[in-house]
Amino acid sequence: DIQMTQSPSSVSASIGDRVTITCRASQDISRWLVWYQQKPGKAPDLLIYRASSLQSGVPPRFSGSGSGTEFTLTISSLQPEDFAIYYCQQVNSFPRTFGQGTKVEIK
Amino acid sequence: EVQLVESGGGLVQPGGSLRLSCAASGFTFSSYGMNWVRQAPGKGLEWVSYITSTSGSVYYSDSVKGRFIVSRDNARNSLFLQMDSLRAEDTAVYYCARGDTASGVWGAGTTVTVSS
Numbered sequence: 001d002i003q004m005t006q007s008p009s010s011v012s013a014s015i016g017d018r019v020t021i022t023c024r025a026s027q028d029i030s031r032w033l034v035w036y037q038q039k040p041g042k043a044p045d046l047l048i049y050r051a052s053s054l055q056s057g058v059p060p061r062f063s064g065s066g067s068g069t070e071f072t073l074t075i076s077s078l079q080p081e082d083f084a085i086y087y088c089q090q091v092n093s094f095p096r097t098f099g100q101g102t103k104v105e106i107k
Numbered sequence: 108e109v110q111l112v113e114s115g116g117g118l119v120q121p122g123g124s125l126r127l128s129c130a131a132s133g134f135t136f137s138s139y140g141m142n143w144v145r146q147a148p149g150k151g152l153e154w155v156s157y158i159t160s161t162s163g164s165v166y167y168s169d170s171v172k173g174r175f176i177v178s179r180d181n182a183r184n185s186l187f188l189q190m191d192s193l194r195a196e197d198t199a200v201y202y203c204a205r206g207d208t209a210s211g212v213w214g215a216g217t218t219v220t221v222s223s
Contacts, residue, residue: 001169034209036152043202043216044144044152049209087152091208094166096142096154 002026002090006099012107019075021102023088028068032092035064035073038101039084047086048073078104109133109212111203116217123193123221129186129203129214137161137181140207143188145199146216153199156188157207171197193221 003026013019023033031051036044046055048064051071061076075082083106088099115127129141143155156177157166165177176189186203198221204210 032208036210038152043204043213044210045213046209046211049211055209055211085151089152089154094157095168096157098152098154101151 001095002029002093002097004088004090004097004099006086006088006102008102009100010103010105012105013078014107015078015080017078017107019078019082019104021073021086021088021104023066023071023073023099025069025071025090025092029090029092031067032090033064033066033071034089034091035062036087036089037082037084038087044087075104111205111212111214113201113203113214113217116201116219118220118222119193120223121194121221124189124191125193125219127188127190127201127203127217127219129188131184131186131205134205134212136179136184139205141177141179141186142204142206142210143177143186144202144204144210144213145197145219146202147196147199150199155201158186159207190219193219195221197221 005024033051035048038044052064085101085103110132112130140159142157158177174192178187200216202216203214205212
């Protein structure tokens with residue numbers, strides 16, 4: 001099975017800050033990676049697919065990059081509504097696996 | 108409106124069974140593969156199972172293989188998860204989610220609690 005490791009586990013940031021989250025795969029997954037945002041008590045929302053494609057309706061301050069085994073999610077200017085938990089997931093092979101999540105908190 | 112609505116959750120004793128349902132509307136259900144994803148209280152997301160659009164292939168996580176069965180009825184726009192031999196560690200909110208390589212549509216989830 002492919003293991004997904006996110007870092008950091010949590011980050012404290014201020015409004016307007018640039019935030020970067022890293023996701024590493026235990027083996028090459030090409031660009032088969034998605035990013036989700038989850039707020040408390042809600043289902044996840046799709047942000048990025050195919051490593052760097054922005055889902056319709058997602059603000060352009062969110063961007064994704066990477067291929068192979070290392071990927072990043074960047075929020076260019078953190079907004080109040082962005083405080084949430086972010087998950088990466090590999091969709092290269094089954095079983096699909098998620099990273100453990102990164103909590104973005106208010107500083 | 109594109110929508111997924113899960114049902115069937117509840118309290119069940121260890122070793123018991125439960126059948127979850129996911130009703131789809133607002134899109135051509137038979138064109139999409141479907142997932143079940145769960146989230147234990149205070150924990151992260153865990154992928155559980157996937158079924159292709161025609162039910163031709165199914166996949167499971169190691170943690171549920173041999174105990175859970177995913178199925179679908181395209182005529183009724185419905186997805187199912189039969190859960191047998193339930194354990195305390197199966198306690199979670201269970202979500203259905205549309206799509207193979209990216210899930211842009213999720214239900215609100217149904218809660219399963221396994222406890223005596």
